[in-house]
Amino acid sequence: MSIESVNSDQLLTDDDETANAEVQVCGRNVEIPDHYRVYVAQKLARLERFDRSIYRFDVELEHERNRRQRKNCQHVEITARGRGPVARGEACAESFYGAFEAAVHKLENRLRRTKDRRKVHYGDKRPVSLHEATAVTAVDFTEAFKPESSAPSAPVIDDHEPGRIVRTKDHPAKPMTVDDALYEMELVGHDFFLFQDKETDRASVVYRRHAYDYGLIRLA
Incomplete structure (x- = not known):
């Protein structure tokens, strides 16, 4: 890199x-x-x-x-x-x-x-x-x-195997409301957002559904 x-x-x-x-x-x-x-x-x-x-x-x-x-x-x-x-x-x-x-x-x-x-x-x-x-x-x-190349190189072998975890991201678990979580999700442009619910103190996930609707998943 x-x-x-x-x-x-x-x-x-x-x-x-x-x-x-x-x-x-x-x-x-x-x-x-x-x-x-x-x-x-x-x-x-x-x-x-x-x-x-x-x-x-x-x-x-x-x-x-x-x-x-x-x-x-x-x-x-x-x-x-x-x-x-x-x-x-x-x-x-x-x-x-x-x-x-x-x-x-x-x-x-x-x-x-x-x-x-x-x-x-x-x-x-x-x-x-x-x-x-x-x-x-x-x-x-x-x-x-295109990537610079001064001499012919051997064919690139794609060693990617499906089903593996290729990236891990950590972010602080700052308690927030559901509205704040939706705002954060839209800000970063992702289809879901994991957060600590300020009202229930549970790990929760908001996600984007069809027709501009949202969903909410909470751990029991």
């Missing part, structure tokens, strides 16, 4: 807003060109206006290993870390540029909803202006970059 940090405030022009967040780009078996890192840093710097407490963006690139998803084989995940809960956007596309654009769009929507909710909570119900809503312009790239 290759990891490199980019200081985004050095990549903006005089007309852009000052960027303070660090951008860390890493790839799983992916060689990341410098021009892609610059592009990522410039794009993410414009999202800081939604939350000035963001101090780091983690961007992870990976070739999708699912053979049934060959048309959407490039995966990008962006995590914004600030004083509040983390916000995440992830997407798959035929190219890393297309996947990054889609992930940025999802992350921007979640950060905007969080900012609007904060405004309403403090009594500021000013609607989002057209300039704010259209500040990030999507760029269409037709081809993805």
Whole structure:
């Protein structure tokens, strides 16, 4: 895995807003060109206006290993870390540029909803202006970059075996209400969220159902 940090405030022009967040780009078996890192840093710097407490963006690139998803084989995940809960956007596309654009769009929507909710909570119900809503312009790239290779290599053997646990994530069990758990789930963009119910003191799970409905599972 290759990891490199980019200081985004050095990549903006005089007309852009000052960027303070660090951008860390890493790839799983992916060689990341410098021009892609610059592009990522410039794009993410414009999202800081939604939350000035963001101090780091983690961007992870990976070739999708699912053979049934060959048309959407490039995966990008962006995590914004600030004083509040983390916000995440992830997407798959035929190219890393297309996947990054889609992930940025999802992350921007979640950060905007969080900012609007904060405004309403403090009594500021000013609607989002057209300039704010259209500040990030999507760029269409037709081809993805490929990992650099100076010599022919042997075929890659996919050693993935179904049914194994390939990733484990831990998060603090902070007691919260069901409404807060739904808000956290929407913020990170997952289909479920595990939390400690503040009212019942039980481990519970909220999950997304069809037609914008939700479900709740509690341990007896």
